[in-house]
Amino acid sequence: MSPLENPTRNRLQRLWLCEALRLREEHAGPLEDGEANRQAQRAASGLPERIEARALWLANRDGQLQAQQHWLQGARMALGLLVLLAVLSGAGLALSALGDGQRPINVFWAVGSLLGLHLLLLCAWLLNLLLTGKQPGVLGRLWLWLSEKLARDARAAQLAPALLLLLQRQGLSRWLLGLLVHGLWLVALLSALLLTLALLATRRYGFVWETTLLGSDTFVSLTHALGAIPALLGFTVPSADIIRASGDAALPIEAARHAWAGWLLGVLLVFGILPRLLLALFCLWRWQAGQRRLVLDLSLPGYSLLRERLQPSSERLGVCDAAPAQLHQPQAGNHTEGSQGALLVAVELDPLRSWPPVLPKGIGDAGVIDSREQRKQLLDQLNRFPPARLLIACDPRRSPDRGSLALLGELARSAAATRIWLLPPPPGEALDSARLGDWHRALEQLQLSYSDSAPLNWLEHGHD
Template identity: 40%
Template sequence: MRHTATGTPDPGPATHPVFAYWLAEAIRLREAYQGPLDDAQANRMACERADDLPGRILWRAGRLAADSGLQQHVQHWAHSARWAAILLLAAACLAGAGTAGTVLAQQDGRINLALALTGLLGLHLLTFTLWLLSRLPGLSGGRGLASLWLWLTRRLARGPDATLAGQALLSLLSRARATQAAMGLVSHALWSAGFLGMLPTLVLLLSTRQYRFHWETTLLPPQAFTHLTHWLGWLPGRFGFPLPPDAGIAASLNEPALSPAVQADWSLWLIGCILAWGLLPRVLALAACAIEWRHRLARLRIDPALPGWIDLRERLAPRHDSLGTDQPAPAQIQRMASAEPQPGPLSGRTAILAHELGPDLDWPPPDLPAHVQDLGRSDGRSDRQRLRAQLDPPPARLLLACDARLTPDRGTLRWFEELHTLCPGMRVACLGGDAGARLAIWQHALAERGIPVVADASGGFRTPEGSRHG
């Protein structure tokens, strides 16, 4: 993952920019719930690869997500969301086809137009009206069919950190004020799929069976149906769908069967109403939500003031840099003169380093050749910070000695991976003659990470040049 100087992620050909913000939010929530991650290397690399705090936060999160496995969990959640959407779209098509079949499933072929319109458009018009009202200022609507999509995604994305990935996405959308657009996108897509399943079914049934359409009422006057037919047929008429004549509308209230031409006009009028008042509004709303979604996400930014990120300011963008000491105090001159000298540049040289060796293992080994430089021990955070600065530039070869009698933990293995990244010529020597089964654990863990092992637990090792030291 790369980032530009403005902090906007430069994802390359395979990663969407929104995914970088999703990972950053997931890391923020994970550290808030489970405590800080070991981020020393990620912080250092973020400071090298991005110029401002938001960019460094994104780069740090991408590195930590990859190292901790959270990136794979987020990708798994995204894949599950796609599969959930595909399954629901297919189900919506089948539901639309089933609704059309149910409405036209009359034994005698007589179709009450009022009941047919209610069955085909009633729920759609109700939910669409509620969605329009939710767009008014100060009002917020429910998630509708999007809740079903979220539920199915959670069922498909079971596993470690699956809940965290979903929570991070919803938190990100809420902060970008894109939640309504996202939920509307899913809901309108499912409704559109339902109408796309309904319309072909209507056409097929009306083309292969004979139906008689009529209005029925006890309270309303006949003129009410004439006005209703004209009003509902106005928009379909703009798309070329015919409107039954007034005489045909009046005749539909009578018991005798209408002429085949009038019945055909009623069939086309019904299809036009479903297209104009059902599918068309959903497609337009879907396009509007897609445009709003893209607009909102294009304005995504990292807010360094959020809990979890505000604590990173001093580590990723310190307000002041230490300029060092111009001249040591007189009382310190003698101590500095007697202190151990700092190692010289390591570029092109061979170095050795000990990691948490037991007290019975002497270090450094005696009779080191002149070209081999001892870097001391790495037993704590301060040692690691010293070594990061000391290994820039890195030596040509580095021999890292560890105590094979200890069981390797995740922190140790991450530190070894960091050293191997800094110095590709690194080899590991496993010391301790009584390591037993732990030696095999060390060898397996290091082999999985591509770190060569050049010793066993017999207490001896060879430098990369082949000289043996005890």
């Protein structure tokens, strides 16, 4: 299967791969991308689409696609751990606020225990959003760190920085991490609400307020102010008489306990859960809207250098690329769209050998490939006019090195069907059996058919 025929990633994942490869090439130098550029030129017409196609091809070859999937799996596992932590934290808030029921609950201490940290961090998030909006925050950094650790793939090291750079350039990181933060707080507060309901339903609590400096009117006003919005939603609010009476001791009256419990639940819902829910929905809306505007910054040096290679103003021969940072295993394949005709080509033959043989009418001769320039010219021609049948002649007296095998695989991917012709030795010479065995193993690994006799009938008619 061609790298460009892999299951299509969504647009964010494709742009993410482009950014990760850009960082990798800036750090380790340019990659060997001759075939990737040709495949990208064949697959798309615009420069951004060609950059995406090139990145997808190289990522498939070098394992970045698999590393991205490992990182995403690690991100899901990290999110699951954070959700579990949020559930436990919410339960801890409820237990610390209500206690075991042996002592009366100070209602304002209970509100502070349930909502104090939430409101403090909510104000900090809003302040960060207004001032910079680009810092990931504690939960965001923890999630990214856990995602990378759980990925367990060294090739995923540049994925997290690439994702942050891509999103920050479009101002989207604040909304993604904001969705994460508000979602986790929403889970924690819902957990606190559910456990609070369970405790209030199974234990008998008394409610009091205590003060040394303030008067009862102050607590009456504060209680009514906090309960105004919950009252609109149907939650009970203690009357002024109940509030004043609760300043001395917990009232044994059932109505008083119900009023204070309803007030506490309403305050938790209105000032804790609803703000986090609304902010999470707002961040989700901004995130989804921003994804549609997400594009590559083609002014960056890494992408500017690709412009001439992917959209050349003129065709040039003999382009020399830097050595690849990591060798890859050659692969064969086929190209079936628009292929027609038959072609014979030889690779690195002895100049003393008589070539080409007598060919039937209608079979093209591509000559002998000896240089980088000839290789590029032939591959460019096959990219435009792929043959239905391609016969590649090789001299088995030479060793099947990595460069030769890579060329065979690349040629095979440019034709609908390919066979290898292992030429017989000149008269008076014999083939090295060990070297011939190396050729057989290498071609079998490439899944290419081979023979030691000329399959000219197959080349002419498509069968033997």
